[in-house]
Amino acid sequence: MSDLILARSQMAMSLAFHIIFAAMGIGMPVLMVLAEGMHLRTRQPVYLRLCRRWAHGAAILFAVGAVSGTVLSFELGLLWPAFMDQAGAIIGMPFSLEGFAFFTEAIFIGVYFYGWNRLSPVLHWLAGWIVAISGTLSGIFVVTVNAWMNAPAGFKLVNGHVTDIDPVAAALNPASFHEVVHMTLAAFVATGFVVAAVHAFFLLRDPANQFHRAALGLALVVAGASIPLQMLSGDHSARAVARLQPAKLAAMEAHYRTEAGSPILIGGIPDDATRRTRYAIRIPDGLSILLTGNPHGTVTGLEDFPESDWPSVRIVHWSFDIMVGAGMAMFGLALWSGWAWWQRPPLAQHRWLLRALVAGGPLGFIAIEAGWAVTEAGRQPWIIYNVMRTRDAVTPMPGLGVPFLVFTALYLFLAGMVALLLRRQFFDTDGPAAETAPAETDV
Amino acid sequence: MFEFIVIVFLFLSLILYALMGGADFGGGMWDLLATGPRAREQREAIARALGPIWEANHVWLILVVVLLFTAFPPAFAALTTALNIPLTVMLVGIVLRGSAFIFRKYDSSAESVQLHWSHIFGAASLLTPFFQGVIVGAAVSGQIHVVNGAVTSGFFAGWLTPFALACGVFALVLFAFLAATYLTVETGGQPELQNDFRRRALGSGFALGPVTLVVYLTSRKGAPDMFHGLDHWWAPLLLLATSLFAIGALLGLWRREFLLARFAAAGQVALILVGWSLVQYPHLVTPDLTFANTAAPEVTLRLLVFALGAGAVLLLPSLAFLFYLFKGRRTATQDRPVK
Ligand code: HDD
Ligand code: HEM
Ligand code: HEM
Numbered sequence: 001m002s003d004l005i006l007a008r009s010q011m012a013m014s015l016a017f018h019i020i021f022a023a024m025g026i027g028m029p030v031l032m033v034l035a036e037g038m039h040l041r042t043r044q045p046v047y048l049r050l051c052r053r054w055a056h057g058a059a060i061l062f063a064v065g066a067v068s069g070t071v072l073s074f075e076l077g078l079l080w081p082a083f084m085d086q087a088g089a090i091i092g093m094p095f096s097l098e099g100f101a102f103f104t105e106a107i108f109i110g111v112y113f114y115g116w117n118r119l120s121p122v123l124h125w126l127a128g129w130i131v132a133i134s135g136t137l138s139g140i141f142v143v144t145v146n147a148w149m150n151a152p153a154g155f156k157l158v159n160g161h162v163t164d165i166d167p168v169a170a171a172l173n174p175a176s177f178h179e180v181v182h183m184t185l186a187a188f189v190a191t192g193f194v195v196a197a198v199h200a201f202f203l204l205r206d207p208a209n210q211f212h213r214a215a216l217g218l219a220l221v222v223a224g225a226s227i228p229l230q231m232l233s234g235d236h237s238a239r240a241v242a243r244l245q246p247a248k249l250a251a252m253e254a255h256y257r258t259e260a261g262s263p264i265l266i267g268g269i270p271d272d273a274t275r276r277t278r279y280a281i282r283i284p285d286g287l288s289i290l291l292t293g294n295p296h297g298t299v300t301g302l303e304d305f306p307e308s309d310w311p312s313v314r315i316v317h318w319s320f321d322i323m324v325g326a327g328m329a330m331f332g333l334a335l336w337s338g339w340a341w342w343q344r345p346p347l348a349q350h351r352w353l354l355r356a357l358v359a360g361g362p363l364g365f366i367a368i369e370a371g372w373a374v375t376e377a378g379r380q381p382w383i384i385y386n387v388m389r390t391r392d393a394v395t396p397m398p399g400l401g402v403p404f405l406v407f408t409a410l411y412l413f414l415a416g417m418v419a420l421l422l423r424r425q426f427f428d429t430d431g432p433a434a435e436t437a438p439a440e441t442d443v
Numbered sequence: 444m445f446e447f448i449v450i451v452f453l454f455l456s457l458i459l460y461a462l463m464g465g466a467d468f469g470g471g472m473w474d475l476l477a478t479g480p481r482a483r484e485q486r487e488a489i490a491r492a493l494g495p496i497w498e499a500n501h502v503w504l505i506l507v508v509v510l511l512f513t514a515f516p517p518a519f520a521a522l523t524t525a526l527n528i529p530l531t532v533m534l535v536g537i538v539l540r541g542s543a544f545i546f547r548k549y550d551s552s553a554e555s556v557q558l559h560w561s562h563i564f565g566a567a568s569l570l571t572p573f574f575q576g577v578i579v580g581a582a583v584s585g586q587i588h589v590v591n592g593a594v595t596s597g598f599f600a601g602w603l604t605p606f607a608l609a610c611g612v613f614a615l616v617l618f619a620f621l622a623a624t625y626l627t628v629e630t631g632g633q634p635e636l637q638n639d640f641r642r643r644a645l646g647s648g649f650a651l652g653p654v655t656l657v658v659y660l661t662s663r664k665g666a667p668d669m670f671h672g673l674d675h676w677w678a679p680l681l682l683l684a685t686s687l688f689a690i691g692a693l694l695g696l697w698r699r700e701f702l703l704a705r706f707a708a709a710g711q712v713a714l715i716l717v718g719w720s721l722v723q724y725p726h727l728v729t730p731d732l733t734f735a736n737t738a739a740p741e742v743t744l745r746l747l748v749f750a751l752g753a754g755a756v757l758l759l760p761s762l763a764f765l766f767y768l769f770k771g772r773r774t775a776t777q778d779r780p781v782k
Contacts, residue, residue, distance in 0.1 A: 056549070063545035066498055067538045073508050074534055077523025084512050085520040085592065089739030092513025093746055099509045100754040103502045107761045110495035111768060118768055165740050397527045397598060406535065414542055421549045 004391050006400040007079045010407060012376070014072055016369055017411045021065030023368060025105075026139050026184065027191020027222070028058040029132035034218050036125045046210050050218075052116070053211075054195075056425050059113050064414055066106070071407070078403075083383050083393035086162060090155050091148045093167040094141040101138035105131055136184060143183045144176045150375065151175035151244045152384050178233070178240040179375070185230040186371065190364025192223025193330055197361025198426065200354040207348040216347060216357075223364075224334040231327055235290070241378075242291050242299075245385060247309060248378035250302040253287055254280065254317035262287040262299040267321055270313040275303060277317075311380040319373035326367035333360050445744035449514045450734055452751050453507060454720040458713050460503035462621070465614070465712070467497045469622025471540060471568020472615065473643060474561055484636055486561060489622075492629045493544065495769045499762065501541070513747055517592055518727040518737040522578075524594045525587045525728075529574045529602050536571030539563055569615065576614030579719075580607035582728050583666045589731040606665020609658045616654050617712060620647040624692060624708040627701040629770075637701070644696050644704070648689070668729050672722030681721075685714040 032054050039047035073095075077084050108130040115124060148154075154170030156163050196219035199212040206212070242249045250256070254265050256275040264287045268280025285295035292299070302310055333356060340350045347353060383390040470489045477485040512519035523530060547560030581587065581601035588596040601607060623644035630636040662670040672678065688711035695704030725733045738744065 060545055060549055063498070063541050066501060067541040070501070070505060070537055071534050073505055074523065074530055077512065077519050078527055078530060081520035081524045084523075085516050088512040088516025088519060089514075089743045092509065092516070092739070093743065093750070095509045096513050096747060096750055097754075099502070099506045100750070100758065102505060103499065103754070103758050104761060106498040106502050107758070107765045110499055110765050114495035115768060165742055167743055167746050395524055395527065396594075397524065403531050406531075410535065410538055414538070417542070417546055421546060424551070425549065 003398060003400045004394050006404050007394045008390065010400065010404040011075060011079055013404070013408055013411065014068065014075055015372065015376075017415070018065065018068040018072055019368060019372060020365060021061050021068060022139060023187040023190050023365070024058070024061045024194075025065045025135045026132075026187035027195075028054060028061065029128060029135050030188065031191065031195060031218060031222060032058065033125060033128040033132055034222070035214075036121075036128055038214075038218070040121060040125060044214075046214050050211060050215050053425070054215075055113060057422055059109075060418055060421055060425075062109055064418055066102075068411070068414075069102075078397075079395055079400075080383065080393045081395050083388065086388060087148075087384065090162065090165050090167060090170045091145050094144045094171045098138045098141035101134045101141060105134040105138060108134065136187075139184060139187060140180050143179050144171045144173070146375070147175035147179040148173045149383065150179070150248075150379055150385050152387050157387065174244055175240065178237040182230070182233045182237050182371075185226045185233055186364070186368050188222055188226040189230050189330060190368055192219050192221075192226065193333070193357075193364045194361045195219040196223055197358045200357040200361075202426070203348045204351065204354050204358070207351075209348075213346060213348050220334075220337050220347070223330070224337060227327070227330050227334045231331060234324070234327060239291060245378070246300045247302065247305045248311060248316065248374075249291075250300060250305075251311045251313045251316040251378055252320040252374060253299075254313055255287065255299060255301045256303055258298065258301040258304050260288065260296045260298045261285045262297075262301075264290070265317075267318075270317050272307070272310070272313060309381065311378050316374055316378045319370040319377070322370040323367045323374065326363040326370070329360060330363050330367070333357060333363075445741065445748045446514070446734060446738050448748045449510065449744055449751070450724070453510050453514070454716070456503050456506045456510065457720075458716045460500070460507060461618075461712055461716055462709055463496070463500035464503055465572065465618040466621040466625050467493050467500050468540070468568045468572040469618035469620070470626070471544075471565050472619050473622055473626070473640075475565025475569065476643075477561075479639065481636060481639060484633070485639060486557075488626060488630050488633070488636055488640075490544075490548070492626060494548075496765065497541075497544065499765060501537075510747070514739050514744055515727060515734060515737040516739060517589075518732050520592070521587070521589045521594050521728055521732060522582065525589075525596060525598065525600060526578050526581055526602060527598055529578050529581070533571055533574040533578065536567045536574065539567035540571055543567060572614045572618050573611040576611035577602050577607045579614075580604075580610030580666065583669050583719075583723055583726070585666060585668055585729045587728050587731075589728065604661075604665045606658070606661040609654070609661045609665075613651075613654050613658050616647055616650050617715070620644060620651055621708055621712055623647055624696065624701075624704050627696065628705050631701070641696055641699070641701075644708075645693065648693050648696065648708075651689070666729070668726070669719075669722050675721070677721070678718075681714060681718045685711055685718065688714060 032051050035047050035051035035054065038044070039051065108127045111119070111127045112124065112131055115127065119127065148170050151174045152170075153173040154166040154168070196216055199215040199219060202209060202212040203216060238249070238252075241252070253262075254268060254270040254277040255262060256270075256277070261284070263285065264283040265277050265280035266283070268277045270277045287299050288297040289295050291297065302313070336353055336356065337347060340353050341347055344350070379385055381389050381391070383393045470493050474486050474489050477483075477489075479485075508519075511522075543560045543564035547557055547564060550556050550560060581604075584601035584604060584607060586596060586601040586604070587594065588600070623640045626640040627637050627644060630640060659670075673682075688707045691707035692704050692711055695701065695707055723729070725735060727734055727737060
């Protein structure tokens, strides 16, 4: 494998790992403050215990999020020095703001996790809010950097030299809004469904358990409120991509020819050589309707771009379908849950729903990973869209296979440990029998 | 002007990282070296001290990195290229340190499991600051060359010299000393533990002397700029002040005035780093890259200064609150045990 491929793989692997913890870092604090808020309001001890139990899990996730994020900030230079050389002055600003958001978050994580006995309940709750807000802000800031790579703005390029830098315009680039909204919602969706799955699992064994009922309820409120918004936001993202990065859109849709009345293609096998996508399910005129509002609207295909500027159509198209499919499935789960609750609460009695929620737990994260594959692989061969090619940004360092293997092994180990320890958190100290309905006394 | 303010913030963040994050690494080393009948209690005291603050302390490093690549992007590109290998090793250390610490807390409390994580935590706490010292040493070594933005001295220049390695050892001993001194204050009320850490602090404090000498001697060939930096008019004054703080720290430890010792040790470390920054300035990577020739355009620096100002207004009170909450009062007994 070439060093370029290895560098890209290492970057992709590190980000794919970090994003899981980052998304939980945005979602978990919200769940925790909701639970703690319910406790402040209702004084039911079950909510306080829930909040504490979630906090235990979140502490592990936060630590791994922090270390894997640190790796990333160095990797930007270790793998892409030429990129940082050009981009630093333009888009370093949001990274610096992100630094402050991390700082606030890290400080109040300390206050929150270790301050149960040292703060009044309301102050403690407020500290949780600060964690939630600063976590969300750090996600927002860093995503604007990524948006800038997709829609570079705020500078001029004269003979290969960057001039007229405007960091504010760079941060508020045309892709920022849709990426920020879509990613933030994604964090809530993914956290909500994965947490719901854990508690649905325990409810299958012990449907009367108040603790898990409360947890499932809160998680589903968060997940269910965000998934419909996420579908709307995804549609908005697709329109923005059609405007800003038509080649990426064409790859997402596996759409080789520029034509009026474009169909939506679902699945299938895109083939660059013949410029056709075979075996796909077709929805006639669908793409034209979605993007132009007109069944005869024209949609640009890949043939309008030189082949050297094409991203990998298969990766981008399949990833896009996976994301949308996962989104639809989660939307379905949310509808089912809402309907079940409306018809015959509590949810804990709907065993098939619980089973479906357990099975659907990973969908949010699958969608996040697939969505990022769309965004990042779809930007190729550019690291800064239409400005700098990825191959021109890669480090001259040889032997990149070594760090790639080392970090892959390290992250696999961490992932295994995190899974094991989270399991411990729930199985050991929270044996389902321990908290069946009326026995709600201790805190 | 803005450039200068950013530089001050950069060095300040680095110093604060050493004072806080450095001590956390030192804590990890003493965890690894925990011995005697109270080994377990030592480990628990260390874990209690680190628990609430290590993530916040760690962010100083991230601040250094983002400031560097926003304000001096070519320097970041050159450093990450020339020092790719030691930086990568340091990162592995950072990952293992942070995760082993938290895994230990949430894994089974069985002695063997706990020890297993302790060893990883401790080993990573040795690895990371050692390489941080090496990296800082390499940046002043004068052996990393950059021509037209491209590193021409390869991937091994500067960091495999006796001087850089001595800097690594210096960082280890320095952080060990800081940590042990802080821990004497943290263990107030537990005289035996306090004694353990007092002995460790004294030992590492005295060890700092010869190690400093080695750094100085190796710098003659390994970092001539640094060696001759001591010719500046302010050098003797700074040296004097640093020595006074060092003596204050040792005396404080000796006479069991631990608050004084903590203050003096922190002052000593801060002054060492101030001296180092003064010698380093105006170079970022000696000899080819200076702050001036790698600085981002004025707009970026100006915005960054505003952001830093606003950030400081928000952060410093929060940070003060964090330390007040967990370090201000002698409330160790209120804490829930580490498990
Ligand atoms: C829970 C996760 C999730 C769900 C259910 C969806 N997405 Fe998504 N999508 C993401 C999570 C995500 C993401 C991982 O967060 C991305 C990567 C970059 C970004 O801004 O969000 C993304 C990117 C992304 C992009 C590329 C944006 C760009 O490159 O600038 C498009 C066009 C869509 N999405 C469209 C959709 C559509 C039409 C969806 C469903 C109907 C959908 N997404 C559901
Ligand atoms: C928001 C902040 C992000 C930034 C600043 C960022 C930056 C980068 C950079 C610099 C590269 C290497 C250059 C290139 O291949 O174009 C890259 C590649 C990549 N990133 Fe991102 N990224 C971000 C988020 C993510 C996330 C969260 C994921 C995944 C879950 C991701 C997935 C990938 C993948 C798959 C590649 C390799 C693309 C390819 O080579 O085909 N990125 N990213
Ligand atoms: C190249 C891209 C990225 C870099 C350089 C980066 C850097 C970092 C760093 C240094 C940290 C640790 C902060 C600490 O010590 O507390 C961190 C944590 C975090 N990052 Fe990233 N990150 C990147 C991508 C992303 C993306 C795409 C998101 C999500 C939207 C994100 C959201 C977060 C969040 C929420 C945290 C706090 C996580 C936690 O505490 O668990 N980051 N990141």
